[in-house]
Amino acid sequence: xxxxxxxxxxxxxxxxxxxxxxxxxxxxxxxxxxxxxxxxxxxxxxxxxxxxxxxxxxxxxxxxxxxxxxxxxxxxxxxxxxxxxxxxxxxxxxxxxxxxxxxxxxxxxxxxxxxxxxxxxxxxxxxxxxxxxxxxxxxxxxxxxxxxxxxxxxxxxxxxxxxxxxxxxxxxxxxxxxxxxxxxxxxxxxxxxxxxxxxxxxxxxxxxxxxxxxxxxxxxxxxxxxxx
Numbered sequence: 754x755x756x757x758x759x760x761x762x763x764x765x766x767x768x769x770x771x772x773x774x775x776x777x778x779x780x781x782x783x784x785x786x787x788x789x790x791x792x793x794x795x796x797x798x799x800x801x802x803x804x805x806x807x808x809x810x811x812x813x814x815x816x817x818x819x820x821x822x823x824x825x826x827x828x829x830x831x832x833x834x835x836x837x838x839x840x841x842x843x844x845x846x847x848x849x850x851x852x853x854x855x856x857x858x859x860x861x862x863x864x865x866x867x868x869x870x871x872x873x874x875x876x877x878x879x880x881x882x883x884x885x886x887x888x889x890x891x892x893x894x895x896x897x898x899x900x901x902x903x904x905x906x907x908x909x910x911x912x913x914x915x916x917x918x919x920x921x922x923x924x925x926x927x928x929x930x931x932x933x934x935x936x937x938x939x940x941x942x943x944x945x946x947x948x949x950x951x952x953x954x955x956x957x958x959x960x961x962x963x964x965x966x967x968x969x970x971x972x973x974x975x976x977x978x979x980x981x
Contacts, residue, residue: 764791765882768809770802770816770828771844776867780815780844783871790875799823799831806836812882813840815874818852826859833860837966840881844874848891858973860966863887886968888935919962926980928955932968933975 767790771777777795785792794805798820806814814832818825829841842863843856853864862881865874869889877887921929931941942952956971965971974980 764789765813765879766791766793766809766811767878768792768794768796768802768805768811768814768816770796770799770805770814770820770825772797772817772820776817780874784815784875784878787871787875790878797821799825799828802828803831803835806832806839810836811839813842813878815842815844815878818843818845818847818856826855829856829859829861840878840884842874842877842881842887844869853892854973854976857969858977860970862967862969864892864969865889866891884967886972919964921959921962925955925959925962928952929959929963929971929975930980932956932959933972933980 767784769777769780769784769792771780774797777797781792781795784790793809793811796802796805796816799816800822802814802816802820803823805811816825816828820828823831825843825845829843832839832841840863841861842865843861844865844867845852846867848866856864862884863877863886865877865887866889868891869877873887873889880887927945928941931944936944938949938952938956941947942949945952959971960966963971963974965974
């Protein structure tokens with residue numbers, strides 16, 4: 754039965770944070786009607802979001818970036834520091850590179866724009882809670898443009914990549930660059946003619962060396978070091 758204790762325990766517990774009441778209430782109705790999501794709180798600003806996260810210990814939070822009292826970037830930093838087990842999914846109007854990269858550097862796991870539909874949002878929440886990263890097409894395009902645009906590099910062919918710190922090998926830099934371009938493990942494995950197991954091993958080492966807890970953090974690291 755769908756209402757058995759086992760089924761109920763599989764429901765994803767989510768907090769929503771958006772300063773626009775109509776958007777916030779719409780998301781509560783939209784996502785709360787799904788059988789596998791339980792909305793445990795809705796906040797109008799970052800401070801309220803933090804209080805709800807502390808009270809309910811959700812699996813994930815869906816939050817806007819531009820909110821009063823404490824904005825989404827500040828809330829993200831606080832949640833990562835105080836509640837590291839809560840997956841953060843940004844849902845906002847803005848897809849410019851500074852907004853995207855600020856959110857990812859602060860610890861957001863996924864980033865969607867507000868034209869995402871209910872299925873996209875639900876998928877991103879479940880993926881983030883499972884440790885995966887989801888970007889919608891606009892955000893992916895922004896990231897790809899940002900990570901492929903070195904700050905002050907010559908425009909000649911194949912300008913050399915400056916060596917990355919933290920002991921990354923050439924192969925790890927290559928794989929990190931492909932992660933920054935949005936490739937999945939399977940796509941990276943196919944491109945480099947390596948097994949999925951080998952790619953996973955390399956990615957685990959990349960995460961350990963760069964201090965990245967997930968792909969979003971690794972992408973932020975790649976951007977800072979002009980890898981990709």
